[in-house]
Amino acid sequence: MTSFTRRAVLAGMAAAAATRVRAQTGTWPSETIRIVVPFAPGGSTDAAARLAAPGLQQRLGVPIIVENRSGAAGSIGSDIVAKAKPDGYTWLLTFDSHALMPVLVPNLPFDLQKGFDPVTQIGRAPYVIACKPDKPFRTIEDAFEAAKSRGISFGSTGNGTIGHLVMLMMLRRKGVEMTHLPYRSGGLAVNDAVAGHVDMMIGSAALLAPQVSSGTLRPLLQLGAQRLAGLPDTPTAEEAGFKDLTAEAWWGVFGPAGVPEPVLKRFQAALIESYREPRIAKQFTETNQAELVLGDGPALARFVERQISTWGEVARANNVKPD
Template sequence: MTFPTRRATLGALGALPLARAGHAATASWPSEPIRIFVPFAPGGSTDAVARLAAPGLQKRLGVPVIIENRGGAAGSIGTDAAARARPDGHSWLLTFDSHAVMPVLVPNLSFDLEKDLVPVTQIGRAPYVTACQPAKPYRSMADVFAAARKGGVSFGSTGNGTIGHLVMLMMAQRRGVELTHLPYRSGGLAVNDAVAGHVDFMIGSAALLAPHLAANSLRPLMQLGAGRLPALQSVPTAEEDGFPGLSAEAWWGVFGPAGIPAPILSRFHAALVETYREPAIARQFTEINQAELVLGAPDALAGFVREQIRIWGEVARTNRVRPD
C-alpha cells in the first residue's frame, strides 16, 4: 500500500480553504460593479455595441455595468488592462476586429492573446461598406480608382490594422493605384470627417455607417459582404464589382482575463446572449445597424480568431502595417 507523503497531505489540506473560497466567490458573483473595457475611444461601433448591452446586463446581474473606454495603440492599451485584471468575473473586454492582428501591429505586446485572455462569445458581425459625402463626384468604387490614378485620393478608416484598412490596401493593390490612408482613433471621428467632406471617402462597418446612409449624409459605394444587405440592395458587393473572392466583415467579441472560474464565465455568457437577444436590442443590432448576431460558444470564438489571425495577420505583415 502506498501512503501519501506529508507534503502531499499538507498540500491537500491547505488547498481546502482555497477551494472553499473559490466556490464562495463563484456563488456570490457578482459582488461589485462590472467593468467592460472598450479599447477604443467613444463614438465608434465597438463603444455602441457595448453600451447597447449595458442596461440588460445590469438588470440580469444585479450590479452596475460600467463601460470603460481605454483607447490607443491599436487597442492594446485597453486589452492589456483587461488581461491584467483580477480573474474574478468583474472585468471583461469587448473589442473589435483589429484584435486579431494586434500581434503584428504591436510586436512587443505585454500579453499573449491566447494565453492571457479567455474567449466568451462573438457578439456579431457586419460587412464593411465604403461611402462618401454626397457632394463628392464618386458614384462607385470604379470612380474612386479612376480618380486615384491621377493621385491625391484619401480614405478614412477606424484605425491602422482594422480589417477595413487592410481590405482597402488589397483593393488598391489589385487596381494598381495608391490611396492616402487617414486612420482615426474612433469610428465616430472618421464618420464626422467623411460627412464634412474632409476625406474623399471612408470605409467602416455597416453598423457604423447605417444611420448616415439612411439619412443620406453619406453615399454608399460598395459593400464587402457575401451578399447585398437588405437596406443596400442597389449597392454592389466587392465580388460583383470585379473583386472575385473578396469579402471583409467587421466583428465584435467579448473576452475575459485568463483564470476566470468556468461557472462565472458560463453565467456571463448566458447574460450576454439573453441581453442581445432581447427583441428591441436584436432589432437595433440587425435591422437598424445592418449587422448579424452570432452569440456562439467560447470555443467558436477561439477558432474564429485563430483564422482571422491567419488571414489578416498575413496582409498586415506583407504591408508592414503599424499602429496609428
C-alpha cells in the same frame, strides 16, 4: 439499501459540486462590473457595449459601466483586461483589430491567445465604403480612376483593422495609391467623412448605417457575400470585379485568463440573453445591418485563430506598420 446508498452518494456529489461553485463564485456579482472598450466613444464597438449594458445590469443585479480606454490599436485597453484580476468584474468588448495586434504592436505586453478567456462573438457586419454625397464618386471605380490622376484619401477605424487591410488589397489589385487616414474610433472617422475632410471612408455596415439611411453618406461598395437588405442598390466587391473578396467586421467579448468557469458561464448567459432581447436584436440586425452570432467561448477562440492567420498574412504582405 443499495438504491438508498446510490441516492446518498449522488446527493453528496451534487452537494460537493454546489459547494465548489459557491467557493468559486462567492456572491458574484456583488459589485460594479466594468466592460472595457479599447476605443474612443462613438464607434460601433462602444455602441455594442452600451446596447448590452442595461440588460446585463438587470440580469446580474449590479451596476455595469462601460470604460473607454483607447490607443495603440486597442492594445492599451486590452492590456488592462489581460492584467486584471480574473474575478468576473472586468471584461473586454473589442473589435476585429484584436486579431492583428501581434503584427501591429511591437513587444505586445500580453499573449493574445493565452491572456484572455473568450466569452462570445457578439456579431459581424460587412464592411462598406462610403463618401459624402457631394464628392464626385458615384461608384468605387470612379474613386480608383480619380486616384490615378490626383491624391485621394480614405479614412478607416484604425490602422490594421480589416477595413484598412481590405482597402490595401483592392488598391494593390487596381495598381493605384490612396492616402490612408486612421482614426482612433469609428465615430471620429464618420464625423470627418460627413464633413468632407476625407474623400471616403471604410467602416462596418453597423457603423455607417445611420449616415447612409439619413443620406449624409453615399455608399459605393459593400464587402459582404450578398447585398444587404438595407443597401439593395450598392454592389458587392464581387459584383464590382473583385473576385472572391469579402471582408466583415466583428465584435467579441473576452475576460482575463483564469475567470472561474461558473462566473464566466453566468456572465456569458446574461450577455447573450441581453443581445437576444427583441428590441436589442432588432437594433443590431435591422437598424445596424449586422448579424448576431452569440456562440460559445471555444467557437470564438477558433474564429480568432483563423483571423490571426488570414489577416496577419495580409498585414505582413502589405507591410502594415504600427501607428
